[in-house]
Amino acid sequence: MDRSGFTLVEMMVAFTITAVIMVMLLSAMEPVSNAWIEGERRIETHQRARGALELMARELTPAVVDTRMQFVMLPGELLEDSGANYVAENSPAIIWMAPVGPNGELRCVGYYLYRDDYRKFFRLKRIYVSPLENEDYYPKLVDRRDARNLMMRTDPTSASWFTETWDSTAFDEEDPYNDDAIVSTAADGVIGLWFQPFDLLGNPIPWVSKSDVHLSTELIYNSASYFQVATTEPFDNGESFAYLADTQMVMKGNRVPAEIEITLVTIDKVTLERDLEMPQIENEFHSNGSLDAEESVQLFLEELKSRGIHRAEVFTTRVKLVNGSG
Known part of the structure; x- marks a missing residue:
């Protein structure tokens, strides 16, 4: 009975051809796989970034202020005086302050x-400061033992009402044993x-x-x-916001402002x-x-392109503050 089969040479040739085909397939798939991974990282x-903008908008909308409280926008570098590290220049x-805690309780919020x-x-x-978890860092609203406590007074020239008691521990979120940190990461890849x-x-x-007069x-x-805001029509000089001399x-x-426009510029991990x-x-x-x-x-985007960075994304939202419209 005649038995037919593959010789050793034929088997080796077949395996070689299969290996070559597999290498070619893998080589073809690698760029596709890399592109998919890059796309996933960009999407993430x-x-x-979008989630951070939405959170910021929700927390800004009910922002409150009165004679005991403050709303401040400041150069980020000033936070370094209170213990923050690596604050982006300029x-x-x-x-x-906003009622974003349980049952509308006031919390100190910042970014x-x-x-x-x-x-x-x-x-x-x-930044998120609770009077329960972060009592030492929470701004003072009342002091029943000392009504003249200067820490309770908002300052026309500084953010000390918020930052007076803040220190490096408050900003040290990387220490796993630090339960007193008041900061967390809202979004990665934010460069502007x-x-x-x-x-x-x-x-x-x-x-x-x-301001020249403040x-x-x-x-x-x-x-x-010290300032004055036009409510329905501009002042006689055509301006709608004026700082006043002390x-x-x-x-x-x-x-608080009537509205705030927030702009983020992000780039992906790749x-x-x-x-x-x-x-x-x-x-x-x-x-x-x-x-x-x-x-x-x-100008920032143009500078990015001049350095070979072409995948920056810009996210902008405009938030209307409920207590700034009246």
Whole structure:
């Protein structure tokens, strides 16, 4: 009986051909796989940025202020005096009070931009202070033992009402044994951040630090500074927001902005891993001292492109503050 089969040479040739085909298939699949992974990373970064914007908007909308409380926008670097590390140069920070706790309880909320070039950490940080979990860091609203306690007074030139008791422990979220940290990461891959406050007539509010008549200050917006807001039509000089000189008769504004526009610029992890140097934020201004957010963002994007970074995404939302409309 004649038995047919494959010779050893034929088997080796068949295996060789199969191996070559497999290598070719894997080589063809690798770019597709890498592209899919890169796409997933970009989507993840963008989703977190959108989520952070939505959270910020929800927390900003009910922001409150009165003679005992403050709403502040400030250069982020000022937080370094209170213990924060790696605050992005020329970036803003924002701190306020809002009824976002259980049963509408007041909480201190804030955001700022974190930048560690060595570790390639570019993060939007969230500040959240509860009077229960973080009593030592919570702003003082009342002191029954000392009614003249200066820590209870809002300052027309600083954010000390919020930051007076903050220290490095408050900002040390990386220590797993630190239960006193008041910060967390809201979004990764955030390399640019801008806040643009608007008055009741929809005009950008000038920075306090740009005012010629106000006390010397580095702040951007301060509810405890001295100012006046036009409600239905501009003042005689055409302006709709005016800072006032410090006199015996002048009173603090004690108002939150009518609206705030928030802009984030993000890049994905793949781009960060290319070890490219990220540009610093540069702020441009209108002639009245208000931020030109659109121009500032555009210049930042152009600087990114000049450094070979073409995948930056811009996310913007405009938040109407309930207590700033009346």
